[in-house]
Amino acid sequence: MAAWFEGRLAGFDLETTGVDVETDRIVTACVVQCGGGTPTQSFTWLADPGIDIPEEAAKVHGITTERARAEGRPAAEVVEQLVAALAESVLAGLPVVAMNASFDLTILDREARRHGVQPLVDIVGDDLLVVDPRVLDKQIDPYRRGGRKLEDLCRHYEVALDGAHSADADAIAACRVAWRIATKDPRIGGAPISALHLWQVSWARKQAESLREYFARTPGKESWADGVRTEWPFIPAQRAGGEAP
Template structure:
């Protein structure tokens, strides 16, 4: 059976910002979908460990600092449970589907280290298999104009997005996009998870190199080259800039 016809594990985070080294998890979702079975959705909200949620982040996901502190669970507990849920799925052979996986998985890794939780990579080792709709889309349709955000991919592949920028809606939509790509692109759908994961490592690196080259050649954008990373599906802590402890 091809991988996209089995159980998929969707994963998404909403956060205080976009710096994986310093920002924090606000909400998280791990969803099990596919294989003709009912969806199983687990959601978490963190108390963000006393950190303020900037107004700009609240405008995206709708969670205020006051709400997180009132309704959220201790950040360390949330991180432990999210890592445990993903580890169980990965060790059970399910791929982790995450849009722009390098952001979410790196953020989770840094939060795990911050709260003295064993990181996902340490728990599952070489059994982690990730499906990233963003990487897949950029490989199979390299020259399509327009955006490559989740909302854009949902429109491109005819996928319903029920409430963008909530972790559960985004996690489910990412699985739907991955399924649609695999269903229509034999190279993706017919590949083994081992091969597809390895290909994405290479594709993500090539895509990052292309983006860096674009910044380097574009007047006014040269400095953005320094922020481009080709690591996938997460940035290893020992190679990260700044303190990842």
């Protein structure tokens, strides 16, 4: 049986209005199917998020409020199509590769609920298997100095990144980094994808707990500790009563 990274992968990436998973919105999105010996297929969206895009976010991904309003599709339409594309990939047995998956998948979940779209997790359930290059990299090389953003990982693993902070470029690059890590580390490359997913749940929790402890003991960053979440690959939505479903 072929290793998971030798088969088809579904890369997923979002560019958003900000970094708050509960309130920020999708601006651009990409789902790319690549690998497995068949041609790459890339699906991209530009949304009108329905709110202003802050200048600092526009500087990152290059999409201004004016452009999103003029060229973007209605947010609800984009979210519905995006969930459908991901669900199709998941139900076809493809792992979803997403850099910092808990951010992108949580944003998508909240957008779906905001716009009355059936959330991805409600469609695919336990069939959702995720590969997060950020979690894998921290696990296999925890003490390496330097940044851990996608562009940092691309430099370290010698992966081309053309057009950083565009959703399509980032989605493909994340798949390439995951492939590099899998070929470098036999435990990761040789694991059944279902086992690798469960390992990442544990690894991500421990990594977040370590970050929380670092913030708590670092002068000036103590208040950041409370904002660190340990759930992966997404943060469950809260019910009205405050309990996770």
